[in-house]
Structure formats: C-alpha cells, structure tokens
Amino acid sequence: MNILVCMKQILDPEVPARDFRIDPVRKEAERGSANLVANIFCENALETALQFRDRSGGGRITVLSYGPAGAEDLLRKALAMKADAAALVVEENAGNPDPLHVARVLAAAVRKLGAFDLILTGREAGDWGAGQTGGLLAEELGLPCISFADSFEAAGATLRVRRQTEAGWEIVEAETPVVVTITNDEHNVPRIPKVRDVMMAHRQPLTQWSVAELEVASQDYYEVVELRIPQKESRCELVSGDTLEQKVDALARKLVEVTAAI
Amino acid sequence: MSDIIIIVFGSTEDRSAQGLAGAAKGLAESVRVLVVDDYQPEGTLTALADASRGAKVILLANDTYSQEVAPRLAHRLGGTAVGDGTDVQWVDGKIRVTRQVYGGKAQAVIELRRNPAVVWLRARSFAPAAIGDVERIAPATNTRTRIVERTNVAQTEARLEDARVIVSGGRGIGGPEGFRDELEPLANLLGAQMAASRAACDAGWVPPTWQVGQTGKKVAPDLYLAIAITGASQHMAGISEAKTIAAINIDPDAPIFKHSRFGIVEDYRKVVPLLRRKLEELAK
DSSP states (O other), X not given: OEEEEEEOEEEOTTSOGGGOOEETTTTEEOOTTOOEEEOHHHHHHHHHHHHHHHHHTOOEEEEEEEEOGGGHHHHHHHHHTTOSEEEEEEOTTOOSOOHHHHHHHHHHHHHHHOOOSEEEEESXXXXXXXXXXXXXXXXHHTOOEEEEXXXXXXXXXXXXXXXXXXXXXXXXXXXXXXXXXXXXXXXXXXXXXXXXXXXXXXXXXXXXXXXXXXXXXXXXXXXXXXXEOOOOOOOOEEOOOSSHHXXXXXXXXXXHHHHHTO | OOSEEEEEESOTTSHHHHHHHHHHHTTOSOOEEEEEOSOOHHHHHHHHHHHTTTOSEEEEOSSHHHHHHHHHHHHHTTOEEEXXXXXXXXXXXXXXXXXXXXXXXXXXXXXXXXXXXXXXXXXXXXXXXXXXXXXXXXXOOOOSEEEEEEEEOOSSSSOGGGOSEEEEEOGGGOSHHIIIIIIHHHHHHHTOEEEEOHHHHHTTSSOGGGBBSTTSBOXXXXXXXXXXXXXXHHHHTTTTTOSEEEXXXXXTTOTHHHHOSEEEESOHHHHHHHHHHHHHHHHO
C-alpha cells in the first residue's frame, strides 16, 4: 500500500495564554519565543500509517508539507520516525492561507508525486483548527473521504477504517484510493525517533518545490476580517472557612444553589 | 423557496437541531429543513448537494457527520465552508462567522466570500426555535464507502452536548478508579453527566467519547464542575459556552480558577467524599 501523510507545522499550541500575542494587522499569532512544532493530529496520522506498515510488513509512506522552508524540520523528524520519503512545497510568509488554497497546493503536489492508495491528514490543526483540509483535498482529487479515524486495516483493495463518533465508533469500508483524516486515541501516540535515526534523517533526500512551480491559481474563499484576544475578568470566589469541612460545606451550598436554579 | 437550509443528522427534537433553527431564524424568515436518513459519507453528500443547489446559506451542527459533510458540500456547490461558529450574521450581504482559534486563545471573525456559505455551528449556543415541515434525504447510491458497523458506547441516552450539569475530571484524577469511585457517585448526586479532559481520555482512564475541549465535544451546560483539571486553553475552548464553571483543584495557580465563578483549592480526594456527604445532607 502506497500511503501519503500530509503534515503541517504550527505555532506550539502549548504556549500559555499570558505569552500569547496577536498581530492585528496580519491577523495572525505573533511567533514570539514560541517553538514551531508538528500539528499533533498530523503526527497521529503518521504514527497510524507507521503502525499499519509495521503490521502488514510492507508498503511505502511519503510525507508532504506546505509551508516555509523551516517546515523541513517537521519532515526530517517524520523521516527519523521512519517515513520512506518526504516532499515540501515552500512558500515563505504565506501567513494563514485559506483551506481551499491549502487543498489545491497539496492536490497539485500529490499529482506530481504519483499515485497513492491512501492519503492521510490530521483531523484539524492546533492553530486555526479549520478542519477542512482532508475533505477539500478529497474533493480536489475526486476521492472519497472518511473523517475522525483512529485506525485502519486492509482487506484486498478494501480499507476498513475505524472512526470515532460522538456516540462511540463506526467501521467504514472504502475502496482505495481514499482520503482519511485521523484523530487521536491511546494507540496512535507518536513514537519518539531514535537518536541514530534522527542523524540519518538529515542525510536523506527531500524533494522541494516552490509554490510557484505548482502553478496553483488563487481563489477567493474566505477572509479573516478580525482577530482578537477575548478579555475575561477573573472573579473566582474561593470558598472560605477555617476547616476543610467548613469550606466543603460552603462549596456544597453553592452547587445546590446553582443546580436548584436550573 | 427559501435561500436558507438547515441540515439535521438525527432528530429534529434534539436541542442542537432546534439551535440550528434558531440560528437560521436570525438570518431569514423562512428556512428549509433537510433531515438525513441512513447517513453514508459519499451517498449522503451527493444527495445533499442535489437537494441544496441554489441555497445562499447552509447551516449544520458540530457533530461528526456535519463536520465531515460541510467542507465537501461547500466545494461541490462552489461555496465556502467555515466551522465551529459561535455567531453567524449578515454583514453587507456577506455571511460573517465568529469562531475560536489558537485553541481558544483568540477569536476570529471570518467573512465567507462565496455562496453558498456552508457553516457548522455550536448549535446549542443559539436560542432554540421550533422546526416545522422537513424534507427527508436518503443517500444516493455509492459503493465507494459504506458504514458497515455502528457501535454506541455512550454512557446514557442523553448527549453530553445537551447536558445541563457536567462533572468533569482531568489528569489530576490519577486513574480510572478516581472517576469510578469518586466522580461518578458525585455526578449521580448532582444529576450530572460525566466528562473528562483530553489527558484523562488519552490515558485510557475513560472512553474517548467523554472528551471535552478543542478537539473533543463542545458543551454548554448550566453548571460545569471541573475536578483536577488545570484548564489549558484547549480544554477551555470546549466549555466557553458553559453558564457557570466551578473548580476543585489542588493548585491555586491553575488557570481553571480564572474561568470559574467559584471553587476550592484542595486535593479532590479530600473534597469529593466530604462533598458527597454534604450534598446528601442538603438534599434531605
């Protein structure tokens, strides 16, 4: 099975709220001293693909990203985790491109890379969280799409995908080729690459194109007209009392007061 | 013929379906309601695209199927999709949607540039409205994907998104025993549903269906009792529509207290057993 995993580099979502700033003109987060990291769901997707390859004893995994030249770091890490090949579409200062543009760039790169049986994306990114890349990429490529999957297995040309729903899970069967978006569960926590593999990954070839080379026509999709940090007043009343018993008593009374009003 | 469509997966009696109707009412006088039967990823998408041609605005809720369908439906109809909206309105003939970004640390207003505007909403945040006539949508024939098994592991009949009171635990609970022996009896006393932070779900202590947060369920209860939950912005993104948040946490500097109306700084293991006793006494 020939698998492509699309990955995105984002501003570290663990940056605490007190250090988080926005640039009101560019309508984006300021980088500040924050790290750039792989979007966790993209790493979950890669891990799911790696486990599938380990289980089935064959197959090839290519990782693809669209972003600034520095996004090479994320692909090198993916190679260290034992992806087989990597490709990067470079665009500096792309800012926050709309999801349709991202899907078109990825689709153009997919056509250059060749045929895949399975294309994985993360369910959404930890920065803008649009949650559209997988679905729009499927439409651009004329493929079916299954969302919120946490694992899959192959039976001939049929892929059996397990995906999460609000009530539990479903098994969806799909003919390949297909696009699948991946969410997290306890089984697809990304592995930590070995030091030796990290060093070797730096010597592996990495395909690069500029976004201009892909000749993707830009389209009006949506525009961010405002970005703001919501102001919240801190007015938490900590229950008082001399003993734990008194404090918990006060807490119980407050809870009863609130629930009685419902 | 109305320009506005709402798409309902499930029952029109659900709070989220009625929230959609409420949101639509704010945009137009009359609304078409499409109710999907036997959801199938490709077949339903084809049927919905056929049924909604010509619409200016299409509203959906934020369940799995809605999120799966919305971007692709927008693409098929030449429109624009935006998701997880908490507000939607017309501004100068264009739809604008307010949504949280950066894990709830910021809020963006997004203008949709193409029609139809396909928007999935935190439907429970909108005042409910009644749903009248509906059109039923059956999936078109498509063999490329097929749902072959549906497993329901939900704790109760009621959906977490519709819960009035939620008791939720985080990493600090320390294991499945704390959820089972401490939080669950407390939830029963409060008539609450149980939920958890991502850390607790990822650890396998509780089912992933309990997860509340940016990447879990977006809930809007009247009371959200957060126990041993730090309150990272990713978690807060799932509870921003809660009316009252209360916290039990051992760490006085935990961000959860910044969002809570009241709380107690103590180890939950000491607080919860005592709290249950107090609640039982007060109930008498």
